[in-house]
Amino acid sequence: PGVAANDPVMAGEIAATVRAGKTVGGHYASRDLGLPFHGYVAGGPEDDHEGTRAEDAIARVRQGMKAMLRLGSAWYDVASQIKAVTESGLDPRNFILCTDDSHSGTLVHEGHMDRVVRHAISQGLKPVTAIQMATLNTAQHFRLERELGSIAPGRLADLLIVSDLAAMTIDEVYGRGVRLAKGGKLDIDIPAYNYPKTAKNTVKLGKKLKPGDFDIVAPVGANEVRVRVIGVIENQAPT
Incomplete structure (x- = not known):
């Protein structure tokens, strides 16, 4: 809302980002693709990861943005939006694959960006195109293509x-030209990090919560009671 309403603080932050030569990231968590959306895009964001429908991805690309399609631990928004490419025929160069929050369990048991690429391929995207959306497209969008995003002279050897492109079966991992892992096992030692006390126990509620603290008690004899609720769409951000 702040971007669409031309909030001076928000506009100043966007202007500072542009002056620094950085990419202005977006965050439009609304299904309204009317005037608020147009005002938001005009405010300067260059990408957005909050789309959940094919029309969301199409609208963003048509307005000159990059559509980020996410598959996190909670959000499953790739399958619906990838149809903008596989069915509507939009240029895949304008799409980026992302996660937007993956829990540790997801990372360990299912993977990170390889999981997203694998999922996009399962939805009908060509393997090379899916990989492009996770590498070259991303590097170019964030103005990092001189170092990342492609296998070419002068780039960092990440x-x-x-062994299987469609299944994204990863045999070896290299970072800066050094092999880091092979066959699912690390080749390097990762030092342990001791978090300072200031980083711990930061959530203070004043008491230890019990299940009963979440009870909504109706008055005796009442047939109805009014409570505050919020509806959710499973595996999506809109409420």
């Missing part, structure tokens, strides 16, 4: 060696 590489994956895969």
Whole structure:
């Protein structure tokens, strides 16, 4: 809302980002693709990861943005939006794959960006195109293509060696030209990090919560009671 309403603080932050030569990230968590959306895009954001429908992805790309399609631990928004490419025929160069929050369990048991790429392929995207959306497209969008995003002279040698492109079966991982993992096992030692006390126990509620604290008690004899509720769409952000 602040961007669409031309809030001076928000506008100043966007202007500072542009002056620094950085990419203005977006966050439009609304299904309204009318005037509020147009005002939001005009305010300067260059990408958005909050789309959940094919029409959301199409609207963003048509307005000159990059549509970020996310598959996190909670959000499953790739399958619906990838149809903008596989069915509507939009240029895949304008799409980026992302996660937007993956829990540790998801990372360990299912993967990170390889999981998103694998999922996009399962939805009908060509393997090379899916990989492009997770590498080259992303690097170019964030103005990092001189170092990242492609296998070429002068780029950082961050590489994956895969035996099955469609299944994204990763055999070896290289970072800056050094092999970091092979066959699912690390080749390097990762030092333990001891968090300072200031980073711990930061959530203070004043008491220890019990299940009963969440009870909504109706008055004796009442047939109805009014409570505050919020509806959710499973595996999506809109409420």
